[in-house]
Amino acid sequence: MESKKAYYIDCLRSKFETYTPISQSSWELMLPILNFQEIQKGEDLLQNGQVARYIHFICKGALRAYITDSEGNTYNKNIFLENDFAASTVSCLRSKPSSFTLEALEDCILINIDYKKYKKLIEDTIEFKNFYIAYLENNWVIEKEQREISLVMDNATERYLKLLKQYPNIDQRIQQLHLAAHLGITPTQLSRIRKELKTS
Numbered sequence: 001m002e003s004k005k006a007y008y009i010d011c012l013r014s015k016f017e018t019y020t021p022i023s024q025s026s027w028e029l030m031l032p033i034l035n036f037q038e039i040q041k042g043e044d045l046l047q048n049g050q051v052a053r054y055i056h057f058i059c060k061g062a063l064r065a066y067i068t069d070s071e072g073n074t075y076n077k078n079i080f081l082e083n084d085f086a087a088s089t090v091s092c093l094r095s096k097p098s099s100f101t102l103e104a105l106e107d108c109i110l111i112n113i114d115y116k117k118y119k120k121l122i123e124d125t126i127e128f129k130n131f132y133i134a135y136l137e138n139n140w141v142i143e144k145e146q147r148e149i150s151l152v153m154d155n156a157t158e159r160y161l162k163l164l165k166q167y168p169n170i171d172q173r174i175q176q177l178h179l180a181a182h183l184g185i186t187p188t189q190l191s192r193i194r195k196e197l198k199t200s
Contacts (some may be wrong), residue, residue, distance in 0.1 A: 004109075005036060008059040012111055015057065015083055019134040026127045033117040037110045045086075045102040045110070052091035052098050054112040058084050061108030064178055067100045076181035079105070079174060081167055085135075087115075105174055156185045157193050 016022050046052055063086050065077040077100050080086040088098035092115040121128045180190040
């Protein structure tokens with residue numbers, strides 16, 4: 001693990017720099033607010049009702065965000081894999097309890113970014129402010145809108161194929177139950193889609 005930390009830090013920096021350049025002097029301001037964490041498959045990273053303190057960068061593994069209703073039924077909100085950021089952003093922003101749970105679907109290695117200290121960096125450093133704006137525009141506006149349109153306009157097979165294009169081996173890693181929930185269909189429907197694609 002120790003020998004890979006530098007590599008994972010480089011991966012995090014590369015993620016930032018897909019949105020905006022970050023100078024070495026600015027990047028060094030980020031390093032003190034980072035910490036590594038390992039969690040095992042099935043463990044909760046953040047529980048419903050807990051106040052979120054971190055943004056999590058996934059170095060290795062997979063997480064899901066899920067909501068539990070009053071009857072105990074669970075609904076997947078999102079799935080996150082390597083090089084994704086995962087967090088209860090609303091909880092971080094408002095310092096209020098999270099409305100969903102983050103659970104490890106695989107053993108995970110994470111870099112946690114202290115949110116309050118990160119917000120201070122955004123306020124004080126133009127490069128991190130530029131990243132923050134670009135990231136929000138891309139993930140909270142463009143991608144969110146595209147996903148909402150896809151749920152309405154695309155059929156289940158098209159949504160599944162788009163997911164495979166984004167994450168080519170996700171169907172080999174994530175249980176069909178969770179993939180189906182992510183796509184807004186039943187496991188039976190997903191099984192039928194996969195069979196149809198194999199025979200087509």
